Amino acid sequence: MSSVPNELFIPMKKENLNSEEIVRPRLSFWQEAWIRLRKNKLAMAGLFIILLMMIMAILGSVISPYSYSDQSLINGNQPPSGEHWFGTDELGRDVFSRIWFGARISLFIGVTAALIDFGIGVVYGGFSGYLGGRADNIMMRIVDILYGVPYLLVVILLMVVMGPGLLTIIVALSATGWLGMARIVRGQVLQLKNSEYVLAARIMGAKAGYIIRRHLLPNTLSIIIVQITFTVPTAIFAEAFLSFLGLGVQAPLASWGVMANDGLPTILSGHWWRLFFPAFFISITMLAFNVLGDGLQDAFDPKQRR
Amino acid sequence: MGKLLEVEDLHVTFQTHGGEVKAVRGVSLALSEGETLAIVGESGCGKSVTAKSIMRLVPEHIGKIKSGSIRLKGRELTTLTEQEMRKIRGKEISMIFQDAMTALNPTITIGEQIMEGIIRHQGISRREAREQAIEILTLVGIANPESRLKQYLHQFSGGMRQRIMIAIALVCKPAILIADEPTTALDVTIQAQIVDLFKQIQKKTGVSIIIITHDLGVVAKIADRVSVMYAGKVVESAPVREIFYNPQHPYTKGLLASMPRLDSDRNMPLTPIPGTPPDLFSPPAGCAFVARCDWALEVCRHHQPAASAFDDQHTVACWLQDPRAKTVKYTLRAATGL
Amino acid sequence: MLSFILRRFVAMIVTLWLIITVTFFLMHYVPGSPFDRDGQGMNETVQKNLMAHYNLDKPLLVQYGNYLKSLAEFDLGPSIKRPQDTVNSILARGFPVSFQLGIVSLIFAIVGGIALGVVAALRHNRLIDYAATVFAVIGIAVPNFVVATLLIKYFAVKWGLLPTATWGTWKHVILPAAALGAGPLAIITRMTRSNMLEVLNQDYIETARAKGLSPAAIVIKHALRNAILPVVTLLGAMVANVLTGSFVIEKIFAIPGMGKYFVDSINNRDYAVIMGTTVFYSALLIFMMFLVDIVYGIIDPRIKFHAKEG
Numbered sequence: 001m002s003s004v005p006n007e008l009f010i011p012m013k014k015e016n017l018n019s020e021e022i023v024r025p026r027l028s029f030w031q032e033a034w035i036r037l038r039k040n041k042l043a044m045a046g047l048f049i050i051l052l053m054m055i056m057a058i059l060g061s062v063i064s065p066y067s068y069s070d071q072s073l074i075n076g077n078q079p080p081s082g083e084h085w086f087g088t089d090e091l092g093r094d095v096f097s098r099i100w101f102g103a104r105i106s107l108f109i110g111v112t113a114a115l116i117d118f119g120i121g122v123v124y125g126g127f128s129g130y131l132g133g134r135a136d137n138i139m140m141r142i143v144d145i146l147y148g149v150p151y152l153l154v155v156i157l158l159m160v161v162m163g164p165g166l167l168t169i170i171v172a173l174s175a176t177g178w179l180g181m182a183r184i185v186r187g188q189v190l191q192l193k194n195s196e197y198v199l200a201a202r203i204m205g206a207k208a209g210y211i212i213r214r215h216l217l218p219n220t221l222s223i224i225i226v227q228i229t230f231t232v233p234t235a236i237f238a239e240a241f242l243s244f245l246g247l248g249v250q251a252p253l254a255s256w257g258v259m260a261n262d263g264l265p266t267i268l269s270g271h272w273w274r275l276f277f278p279a280f281f282i283s284i285t286m287l288a289f290n291v292l293g294d295g296l297q298d299a300f301d302p303k304q305r306r
Numbered sequence: 307m308g309k310l311l312e313v314e315d316l317h318v319t320f321q322t323h324g325g326e327v328k329a330v331r332g333v334s335l336a337l338s339e340g341e342t343l344a345i346v347g348e349s350g351c352g353k354s355v356t357a358k359s360i361m362r363l364v365p366e367h368i369g370k371i372k373s374g375s376i377r378l379k380g381r382e383l384t385t386l387t388e389q390e391m392r393k394i395r396g397k398e399i400s401m402i403f404q405d406a407m408t409a410l411n412p413t414i415t416i417g418e419q420i421m422e423g424i425i426r427h428q429g430i431s432r433r434e435a436r437e438q439a440i441e442i443l444t445l446v447g448i449a450n451p452e453s454r455l456k457q458y459l460h461q462f463s464g465g466m467r468q469r470i471m472i473a474i475a476l477v478c479k480p481a482i483l484i485a486d487e488p489t490t491a492l493d494v495t496i497q498a499q500i501v502d503l504f505k506q507i508q509k510k511t512g513v514s515i516i517i518i519t520h521d522l523g524v525v526a527k528i529a530d531r532v533s534v535m536y537a538g539k540v541v542e543s544a545p546v547r548e549i550f551y552n553p554q555h556p557y558t559k560g561l562l563a564s565m566p567r568l569d570s571d572r573n574m575p576l577t578p579i580p581g582t583p584p585d586l587f588s589p590p591a592g593c594a595f596v597a598r599c600d601w602a603l604e605v606c607r608h609h610q611p612a613a614s615a616f617d618d619q620h621t622v623a624c625w626l627q628d629p630r631a632k633t634v635k636y637t638l639r640a641a642t643g644l
Numbered sequence: 645m646l647s648f649i650l651r652r653f654v655a656m657i658v659t660l661w662l663i664i665t666v667t668f669f670l671m672h673y674v675p676g677s678p679f680d681r682d683g684q685g686m687n688e689t690v691q692k693n694l695m696a697h698y699n700l701d702k703p704l705l706v707q708y709g710n711y712l713k714s715l716a717e718f719d720l721g722p723s724i725k726r727p728q729d730t731v732n733s734i735l736a737r738g739f740p741v742s743f744q745l746g747i748v749s750l751i752f753a754i755v756g757g758i759a760l761g762v763v764a765a766l767r768h769n770r771l772i773d774y775a776a777t778v779f780a781v782i783g784i785a786v787p788n789f790v791v792a793t794l795l796i797k798y799f800a801v802k803w804g805l806l807p808t809a810t811w812g813t814w815k816h817v818i819l820p821a822a823a824l825g826a827g828p829l830a831i832i833t834r835m836t837r838s839n840m841l842e843v844l845n846q847d848y849i850e851t852a853r854a855k856g857l858s859p860a861a862i863v864i865k866h867a868l869r870n871a872i873l874p875v876v877t878l879l880g881a882m883v884a885n886v887l888t889g890s891f892v893i894e895k896i897f898a899i900p901g902m903g904k905y906f907v908d909s910i911n912n913r914d915y916a917v918i919m920g921t922t923v924f925y926s927a928l929l930i931f932m933m934f935l936v937d938i939v940y941g942i943i944d945p946r947i948k949f950h951a952k953e954g
Contacts, residue, residue: 008605009630012596145659150929152888153922160910160918161670233785240787244892245907257787264793264896279790286785294781363853396856408847411866413873413945422865423855458945474855 029218036299043295049288057107060100068101069093069252077271087273089262098254099277105255106236106285109169113235114228116174121181122224128182129189140186143179151176155238159247166249169242173235181227188220222300229293233286240282256282310514311337311360311482316374318359327586329355331538332374337482342508342515344529346522346561348583352538353518357484361401362391397427400475404487406467410459417455420474427478438477445510446473446503465496469503476507484516489524501527522565526550534558537583537594540613544620554622556599593625601626649938656934663926664715668708671919698722720920725912731920734905741811742894742901746886748817749825753882757829758872761836766863768841776833783830788889792823792896809898820897824889828882835878839871876940880933887925
């Protein structure tokens with residue numbers, strides 16, 4: 001102790017000391033989520049693949065010299081080559097062009113179904129949670145009952161009744177898809193309505209807009225975003241399933257599901273590219289959305305904060 | 307040395323995204339047989355981390371005991387293997403946690419949760435274990451222990467749950483019981499019951515207790531000795547009477563001034579300590595309390611004060627204990643108007 | 645507990661009734677009569693006779709009443725395209741096959757999924773965790789018809805280890821059951837893993853450690869049970885998954901199960917069979933969900949508590 005110089009034993013000047021200084025940089029909820037997401041390489045790869053798919057869905061037809069529906073019977077069942085990158089099908093249609101056209105259809109179905117689910121789910125769930133009491137009880141009973149209905153059966157039923165087609169698929173997928181979203185939103189709204197921090201914010205005179213921005217959005221939006229990321233692949237999957245049963249979009253339109261179904265018998269005949277490419281793109285898209293969804297879930301989880 | 311447990315210069319750090327947080331920065335504690343030691347301090351001062359380090363329960367992948375020594379009856383714990391440590395946990399040292407609701411398993415009967423420790427450490431039959439479980443439940447004041455054994459956590463009230471936690475901790479008759487904020491989650495009336503229970507148990511079993519709390523009322527009732535922690539360090543350590551009647555460290559004084567007392571003037575307002583503790587992400591070079599201290603000196607900002615003996619029972623880590631500070635003290639008080 | 649079961653039971657009946665009603669009316673609003681698309685140029689008198697034979701000339705509400713009545717007697721109706729068959733006889737033929745396939749794939753999915761999920765969680769952020777996670781994500785991402793084709797291509801065609809298709813011996817079960825169970829297995833793996841990770845972070849696990857229990861004891865006694873409990877709730881969805889999946893798998897493997905008949909009836913537009921099978925499937929699924937709810941109520945002691953309070 002004696003090594004400490006004597007002249008330091010004078011009252012400290014407080015002005016050059018900032019005790020409230022917080023060393024750790026302060027980040028908003030979204031900033032921190034983004035940082036965590038960016039560290040997750042798998043999720044970032046998923047995001048990258050999704051963006052790439054979307055760009056190719058738009059530009060694929062520009063890059064390829066062939067149209068998705070041009071037939072050329074002499075060029076039927078050609079293996080992948082410099083001319084036809086992914087080969088051709090039995091009618092001589094270019095698989096590469098068809099894949100990207102299919103990407104358009106499949107992504108369109110997935111994204112539209114997810115957005116419709118989101119719209120109905122948020123309104124229904126939001127109202128149910130906001131109204132509370134009896135109205136909430138009845139509205140949720142309805143959801144419970146609908147939830148018990150096996151959704152693929154409903155979809156098949158609607159497809160049979162309305163006839164196959166793009167619109168039918170979307171209607172059929174949305175008919176039951178919104179239930180999950182409605183439950184989640186309602187649960188969040190209810191929890192928030194009763195939460196002490198929202199009460200505290202209101203007591204301190206926070207306006208509705210502030211509460212929505214500060215509390216409702218970070219808490220609810222994150223869960224909704226995750227839910228949407230999982231809805232898109234589910235819809236794409238359901239479309240592939242329906243196409244496989246012959247209930248998908250009709251020729252000459254091509255979705256990945258239709259192409260996989262068409263290509264199924266050819267795997268034994270050796271024309272592997274007919275099945276491989278659509279199956280690969282369905283899988284990789286599913287994979288991308290799923291890992292992104294997982295990554296988002298982790299990134300939004302405040303418990304992951306360190 | 308008749309010390310049951312000695313902690314010396316313990317350093318514990320946590321790995322975070324932002325870097326290393328130095329949660330415990332050179333803590334020394336000592337516990338004698340049959341004694342109750344209270345560790346007091348604000349949230350985040352490193353009390354719980356110290357306790358968990360003694361049990362070696364700091365999560366391995368993020369937390370780490372950097373240096374220092376923990377000795378139980380002279381036996382070094384920091385170098386034990388996980389397997390050896392398991393024989394100590396629950397048998398030599400037990401721990402109870404703040405919230406019994408989350409610290410007990412909701413899907414296993416209470417009896418099973420009490421008995422599994424006994425079976426593990428004593429290797430006796432289930433029937434004998436059941437006998438002991440009933441005995442310990444009676445000791446902690448739970449009526450109808452036989453039928454209670456078959457019940458689940460949610461069938462008990464808050465105070466009862468805490469009693470069950472204590473029963474689980476005591477069932478193997480450990481030498482040391484570490485209680486991490488055992489009363490914080492309870493109603494005031496239940497708090498008093500639990501504190502009384504601790505005293506009774508100590509009288510009956512002679513167990514040494516380390517109680518971690520920020521409630522000075524609890525400290526006054528139960529503790530023999532008190533260690534005051536601030537920002538990962540012990541700033542003052544003394545017998546309980548000394549802490550309450552002759553506090554030396556400005557932080558201890560601040561804590562006491564912020565607590566209502568029967569003997570103080572009713573019209574005197576309570577004095578809170580202004581400011582907040584420093585971020586242990588990058589602890590200050592000097593004394594951590596410097597920014598909130600009314601008596602701070604220039605030296606406090608640049609140099610860490612070492613613990614010095616105020617008397618043989620009482621240690622303080624503060625530059626004001628330095629003989630050279632005695633002269634400045636007066637002018638400072640005048641300057642601040644105290 | 646009893647009122648809980650009763651409430652669930654009423655909900656089950658209401659759901660079922662709703663499905664039956666919606667199915668019935670949807671089917672009857674399909675444009676044209678069920679005999680239109682035969683393509684065999686049926687004359688009008690024959691059509692009329694047929695309509696009368698199946699009571700399709702009666703007012704819709706009477707038909708609806710008749711349908712409900714026959715359902716109550718477990719008569720799911722006739723097949724219009726195959727007059728010698730009824731939905732009941734088709735089910736009697738197809739269901740045992742589908743049931744066998746379904747059970748094998750469910751067991752495969754549940755046992756495999758839980759084991760893989762637990763191991764992954766215990767080795768969190770180690771190689772086996774990544775492997776299990778990747779495997780689970782692939783299982784979710786790859787459509788079961790692709791899995792089935794790959795299995796056939798390698799195990800049956802290339803290596804000749806197992807039969808390519810059809811039904812008969814136990815060897816015939818392996819490939820379709822694996823293809824059918826892959827998706828559910830992946831979902832169960834994922835859920836078990838994340839539950840397990842969450843449970844291992846709970847305070848009571850720390851308490852168990854503080855008692856000096858060994859890691860094995862902690863996992864088996866404290867973590868596993870609580871992590872698997874929620875997996876039970878997945879069972880209903882898994883059954884649904886396996887059931888609808890069987891449409892595809894039975895088609896690929898040419899298995900004479902219920903799914904194949906259902907798909908055939910869709911392709912033939914045999915509305916009576918579609919309707920009957922849909923009702924049967926729905927009843928089966930809803931009953932499974934009901935069972936799952938009850939089972940969950942029994943094995944999780946906390947549920948009783950909530951039921952008492954509510």
